Amino acid sequence: MFKNIAIAYDGSEGSREALDKGIDLAALLPDAKLTVIYVNDETPERAGYMNVGNASAPVMSANVDSTYAQYTPHGLGDDGYRPPHDLDSGRTAEYSKHMHNSIQQQLDAKNAKASVLALEGSVIRTIIGFIEEQNVDLLIVGNSGKSGLQKFFVGSVSSKLIKDSGCTVLVVK
Structure with a gap:
């Protein structure tokens, strides 16, 4: 079987x-x-932080895991993305x-x-x-x-x- x-x-x-x-x-x-x-x-390739104004917000890297890309707001790309520094x-x-x-x-x-x-x-x-x-x-x-x-x-x-x-x-x- x-x-x-x-x-x-x-x-x-x-x-x-x-x-x-x-x-x-x-x-x-x-x-x-x-x-x-x-x-x-x-x-670290999937999770990181995006600078939003004066704050830093956790995000998923859209170019690495497209599963989450569809939930990323329009205009929020990887330009400001950085891997977590404290991993x-x-x-x-x-x-x-x-x-x-x-x-x-x-x-x-x-x-x-x-x-x-x-x-x-x-x-x-x-x-x-x-x-x-x-x-x-x-x-x-x-x-x-x-x-x-x-x-x-x-x-x-x-x-x-x-x-x-x-x-x-x-x-x-």
């Missing part, structure tokens, strides 16, 4: 449910390869360590074997790229993630993955 299963994890309740269901399913399919992925999308490069490593430990604890609690991978980039494109590159035939995701405001502006991650991925997607509630 399914030989290569990936679980998208972001630390939310929905992704913890997806991880639990994915572990249970993998136990029923002993020949299946199970991979848990999490994506760190806080890269803490250790924050990414700390986030990855925290996510990896959290996932591994859940795997250990159920005596499950899986690869745990940290990926970087735009969440949707990175997951879809991973699916294609690794020939994943089942992706398991939670029905809700971390950011309600982000869903308001760009739609839910699970909805976009259902629409854009080339494999079967199981959404866990």
